[in-house]
Amino acid sequence: MGRDYDTVGVFYERLGQGLRSFVGRYGESIAFDGDPALQLSPEEVSLRGARHVRCLKTALGAFSAIIEQGEGAPRDSATGKTDMLDARDGVVAIDPQLNGPLRARGNLEILSGTGRAVARVTSAYLCRCGGSANKPFCDGTHAKIGFKSGRDLPEQHRK
Amino acid sequence: MSDVPAASPFEQREILIHALFEAAELEHNLMCTYLYAAASLKSGEGEGLSAAEAAAVKRWRGVLLDVAIQEMGHLVAVWNITSALGASPRIGRSNFPLDPGYLPAGITVKLAPFNADTLQHFVFLKRPHGSSEPEGEA
Numbered sequence: 504m505g506r507d508y509d510t511v512g513v514f515y516e517r518l519g520q521g522l523r524s525f526v527g528r529y530g531e532s533i534a535f536d537g538d539p540a541l542q543l544s545p546e547e548v549s550l551r552g553a554r555h556v557r558c559l560k561t562a563l564g565a566f567s568a569i570i571e572q573g574e575g576a577p578r579d580s581a582t583g584k585t586d587m588l589d590a591r592d593g594v595v596a597i598d599p600q601l602n603g604p605l606r607a608r609g610n611l612e613i614l615s616g617t618g619r620a621v622a623r624v625t626s627a628y629l630c631r632c633g634g635s636a637n638k639p640f641c642d643g644t645h646a647k648i649g650f651k652s653g654r655d656l657p658e659q660h661r662k
Numbered sequence: 663m664s665d666v667p668a669a670s671p672f673e674q675r676e677i678l679i680h681a682l683f684e685a686a687e688l689e690h691n692l693m694c695t696y697l698y699a700a701a702s703l704k705s706g707e708g709e710g711l712s713a714a715e716a717a718a719v720k721r722w723r724g725v726l727l728d729v730a731i732q733e734m735g736h737l738v739a740v741w742n743i744t745s746a747l748g749a750s751p752r753i754g755r756s757n758f759p760l761d762p763g764y765l766p767a768g769i770t771v772k773l774a775p776f777n778a779d780t781l782q783h784f785v786f787l788k789r790p791h792g793s794s795e796p797e798g799e800a
Binding site for chain 1: 678740789
């Protein structure tokens, strides 16, 4: 595209911005004029990228999936408490909270995608709604966005 | 660059599609580097590894193949976006080694057998924007 970029993530962010401004100028029906039947679908390929793109939202979603999956993620989790734990390994208990995060207890070493230790703790609430601004940790956003954890919880966690 | 509203070159379909072609080639080439590194690993005790080493190497190969498959998923996503914009997906790439200047100076994509430097190179390629992760020496 005749422009330099420092990380592949930056390249995709620019592409996403470009697409947004293209659609902003011409509208979705003109921008997305390809025949949807020519796209690869989940029925044909079991790859995460095989999702139909029909509008700006699905196209931008596809770009962010690529960026988040590590081609230079735009942001990384901050490093928290990383002193060595008294012990490593052992049992980890994971309790889904109703309409909320996963509560994990045990000897936890939480790593970023690049392998950097984000936290070494014995208890953590991990985001399950996808909306936390402090991922991988819960920041209470699930309550604001009305996250529902569904009916898959064991009976004892229903309160 | 976005200060002048009418001037964004991306507002032309052709330029967006060329950028998507570039993205497709990039994903395809990246996938090759992970496959090459995975294929460079010894395949087990028959090739002189101890049982513990063979188990570790098998695990590494699994991780590298998972990343290669992720790149294939990215390629499919890029193809679908290209197709949604009314163009034909770009299937093709430059052969390795890539010509100098083919990619921006900061992005090195080359075939290398698996070792600590190659691993660091992969970590560098996938680093978050703004990270101080160093490039591998290989």
